[in-house]
Amino acid sequence: MRHQALDSKLFVENRAKLTSMLPKNAMAIVNANDVLPTNADGSIKIIPNADLFYLSGIEQEESILLLHPDAYEPKNREVLFLREPTELLQIWEGQKLTQERATEISGIATVKWLKDFPLALRDSMLSADEVFLNTNEHRRAAATVETRDDRFVSQCKQDYPLHTYRRLAPLLHQLRAVKSDLEIDLIKKAVDITRKGFLRVLGFLKPGVTEFEIEAELIHEYTRNRGAFAYTPIIASGKNACGLHYIDNDQVCEDGDLVLIDTGSNYGNYNSDLTRTIPVNGRFTKRQRDVYDAVLRVMQASIEGAVVGKAHRDWQHEAQLMINEELLSLGLLTKDEVAGHTREKPACKKYFMHGLGHPMGLDVHDVAPVDAPFAPGWVLTVEPGIYLPDEGFAVRLENDILITEDGPVDLMKDIPVEADHIESLMQEAAAKR
Template sequence: MRYSPIDKSLFIENRRRLAEILKPKSLVILNANDIMPTSADGSMGFKQNPDLFYLTGVDQEETVLLISPNHPDPKFREVLFVRETNELIAVWEGEKLTKEQARQVSGIQTIFWTHQFETVFKGIVFEAENVYLNTNEHTRNDSAVQTREARYIVDFKEKYPIHNLVRLAPLMHQLRAIKQSVEVELLQKACDITKLGFERLLKFVKPGVQEFEVEAELLHEFVRNRSRGFSYQPIIASGANACVLHYIQNDQPCKDGDILLLDVAAEYANYGADLTRSIPVNGRFTKRQREVYDAVLRVFKASRSMLVTGNIWDEYHVEVGKVMESELIRLGLLTKEMIEKQDPEWPAYKKYFPHGTSHFLGLDIHDVGNKYRRFEPGMVFTCEPGIYIREEGLGIRLENDILITENGNTDLMAHIPIEAEEIEDLMNS
């Protein structure tokens, strides 16, 4: 792996926390993600199942984890299966984890090869009454592709039809929402790498530069600092493109007088940062651009101050909406009359700010968590208000990553320039 070794105590603690909240006589089964094909003999890059990584630290395909805290034989209470290497695999793909390396990474002592799974499994599954299987229960999941986990559920039901099946996802959402100190360090590293990329592009962007050239500058800086690259598909949107929320073509020139919206960040050790900045292509904001920029920055600062212990998702977004309303009135985009006549289900401000202000952040960019759970220390959220004025071809969004603490919050991106004057000074230095 490109990233430095992670202390296995993180994964040992994560498994302990999960075991504490399982039903008696339970068995947890987790599978690695598939390597997805492209065409012919091609394949996409491998991305580990985040739940499996969270519990083992293993970043390798064809891995299976079993957790059975009440098994009569202690050696079968945590079992890890990893792909056995051979000379052919070593030549074509490189070495895979040895059993000892798997122990060092995960802290799990009982290691088998994946091809031994069925034989070993029969000595474990019949000691369990409740079997926890995993599904993608993210509220925004809309994938038509059947995962390895989904296929395994079908296979398990056929082979063991009278076991009691239990959903693992709610427990993983509960645990992963609270970041351990090592996880915060990994997220901070991703933010630090992102800072290096952003500072690099501030000296690179000028009229005539192509959006994809900016993407290349960022990728170079990220990879040279031990990141695999972008933590999500980068949005590098100049001019009117900034009003397209998920613009990813990145194929247009950056023109003099335009704003360049950059929703780009690095991953590190599977943890992803999430940054948005909006900068003037020529290094200077126009009067109107600065008015809108400052309005978004005020909403950002007000929103950030609300990301505190005890607050809750829906109430937080209602309060952010009120702040945004006042800024849009100040900009001449809304009137008090328009707000009085608005549809409560789609407030007037949504015309210019149609997305949410925050989402959970961690091993997934839109990380797992429950919106009905009050904010707690250890949760990490994005804070990303924006104003998009399509009739003016102007879109501005600002985003940082915020760790909730016992006494407020910590901005993990506080060291990344966000004030308009600072951005102009750096672009013109």
């Protein structure tokens, strides 16, 4: 693992929260993600299963966690199964977790090898009344590729057809939405790495550099701080910024254009998510500045409006109403168009067509109950934008916030966002070149 060792207390507490929600004599099982193939004999570096990591801190392939809190034998109440680090395996793939090291990471006392899993599973299955199994229930997931969890569900139902099976995902969504202090500290670390990357870009950007050179500056800063890209970065100059998920990042940044940078580092598998839109030459034009300030006002007001008890859809609608007024002032909407606004057909949709924000944590688009109001401990992104393909540019701004009883906390308040501040930093950097 690239990050420093995490306190196993985090995972011990997470398991305790989950097991307290399980019915009497129920068990739960979570599998690691697959190692995905590329071409020939290639494969992609494993991305840890977020649920398995949340409950154990384990990032190794093929791992399995079995929780049976009412098992007769205390040693069988939490069991972690790992690949056995044979000499041959370690020659070809490098160091693997020992049982002792896995206990240090997870706080789980009973760690066994995968060869012991079938017998241990049978023992627990024959004692449990209900079995909670996991699948990816993120509402935006394509779910077209069968996962290890999916295959395990099928195998369990085949081998133990008379058991009662239940969904684990709703319980984990409820738990993972509310971040503990330890989780918030990890997100703050990811945010700080992202801040360093953005400041590096402000000192680097000038007319003639390419989008991929900006990407290189970011990954340099993230890597040297034990981070990594939380997601494929969007480095979109000029009209490219009007494509919401533009990731080619292969064009030259021209004098007079804006470049939209949507990026974030992760740290310890916890993510950050930042968007800034900055002038390539260090100066906004008047039109660019007017649009920029409009988006900034909406972002700042939306941060203030993210309070405990608010429904996400109402928060989104409030932002749409604000964007309508800004678009009216910018000459992009008429009064009649604004007056005709409805929730189903927002007047601003041509210029602001996406969501205002999303939960964030172990996944960039993190899981949370869709019908739950904002609650203390939620971490959200706030990302309004205005997209003007006919004028050849777009502006999106994005900060990450923490919901608390005392109001929202802007986790990115130390990352420059005011236009004057951006221009000042870029001009200072240019003077030193």
